[in-house]
Amino acid sequence: MASSTTFLVLTALLALLSWQAIASDPSPLQDFCVADKDSHVRVNGFVCKDPKDVKADDFFLAANLDKPRDTTVSKVGSNVTLINVMRIPGLNTLGISLARIDYAPLGENPPHTHPRATEILTVLEGTLYVGFVTSNQDNKLFTKTLNKGDVFVFPEGLIHFQFNPCPDKPAVAIAALSSQNPGAITIANAVFGSKPPISDDVLAKAFQVEKKTVDWLQAQFWSDNHN
Known part of the structure; x- marks a missing residue:
C-alpha cells in the first residue's frame, strides 16, 4: 500500500514538472537559436538558423526606442512598440521581449492579457494608474499609482491596464516580458x-x-x- 502511494505521489510530481516545462518558453540547449523565418517548417517557435549563417545583426534592431511615438493613431490614446522574436530573430528560445508604451494625456493601455508572459513595467516619464485583476472566483483588483522610476509587476495571463491620469502631460513606460512572443489579447x-x-x-x-x-x-x- 505504501509503495503504491509513493508511486502515485511521484507520478503527480512528474506530471506537475512536465506541465511547468511546457507552460513557458523553451529553455535553450545551445548558446542561441536564431529564428530562421524563411523555413517552411512550423513548430511551437521558430526553427534555428545554421550557426554558420548567424550574424551580429540577428541580435540587433535599430528601434529608436528613445523617440516618442504617435499616440493619436489609436482611440485609446496609447502606442505600444513591441520588440519580440518577430523583430529580433536572436530572441528565439531566450524567453524575453521588450516594449515601449507611450500614453497621451488621459490615454490608456486598455484592459488586456499576455497569455504567455509576466510583465514588469517601469515608468520613465509621467504618472500612471495601473492595476490587474485576479482570476475566478475572487476577481480581486490590485491597483497602484506609479511615478517616474517606479516599477510594477503584472502576473502572467491576468487582465491588467495602465492609465495616464494627467490631463496635460504624456507618460512613457518600458516593459519587459518573460516570453520571446508574449501575445496580447x-x-x-x-x-x-x-x-x-x-x-x-x-x-x-x-x-x-x-x-x-x-x-x-x-x-x-x-x-x-x-x-
Missing part, C-alpha cells in the same frame, strides 16, 4: 471586435445587457494600439 477588441463576430445572443447573456447594446458595441471601430 485586448479584452474589448477580442470580445466585441472578433471576426466573425460572436453571437449577440451569447454576449447579451454573458454581460446581462440587451442585444441592441451588444450590437452597438460590435459596430464600433476597435483599434489596435500595438505596433
Whole structure:
C-alpha cells in the first residue's frame, strides 16, 4: 500500500514538472537559436538558423526606442512598440521581449492579457494608474499609482491596464516580458471586435445587457494600439 502511494505521489510530481516545462518558453540547449523565418517548417517557435549563417545583426534592431511615438493613431490614446522574436530573430528560445508604451494625456493601455508572459513595467516619464485583476472566483483588483522610476509587476495571463491620469502631460513606460512572443489579447477588441463576430445572443447573456447594446458595441471601430 505504501509503495503504491509513493508511486502515485511521484507520478503527480512528474506530471506537475512536465506541465511547468511546457507552460513557458523553451529553455535553450545551445548558446542561441536564431529564428530562421524563411523555413517552411512550423513548430511551437521558430526553427534555428545554421550557426554558420548567424550574424551580429540577428541580435540587433535599430528601434529608436528613445523617440516618442504617435499616440493619436489609436482611440485609446496609447502606442505600444513591441520588440519580440518577430523583430529580433536572436530572441528565439531566450524567453524575453521588450516594449515601449507611450500614453497621451488621459490615454490608456486598455484592459488586456499576455497569455504567455509576466510583465514588469517601469515608468520613465509621467504618472500612471495601473492595476490587474485576479482570476475566478475572487476577481480581486490590485491597483497602484506609479511615478517616474517606479516599477510594477503584472502576473502572467491576468487582465491588467495602465492609465495616464494627467490631463496635460504624456507618460512613457518600458516593459519587459518573460516570453520571446508574449501575445496580447485586448479584452474589448477580442470580445466585441472578433471576426466573425460572436453571437449577440451569447454576449447579451454573458454581460446581462440587451442585444441592441451588444450590437452597438460590435459596430464600433476597435483599434489596435500595438505596433
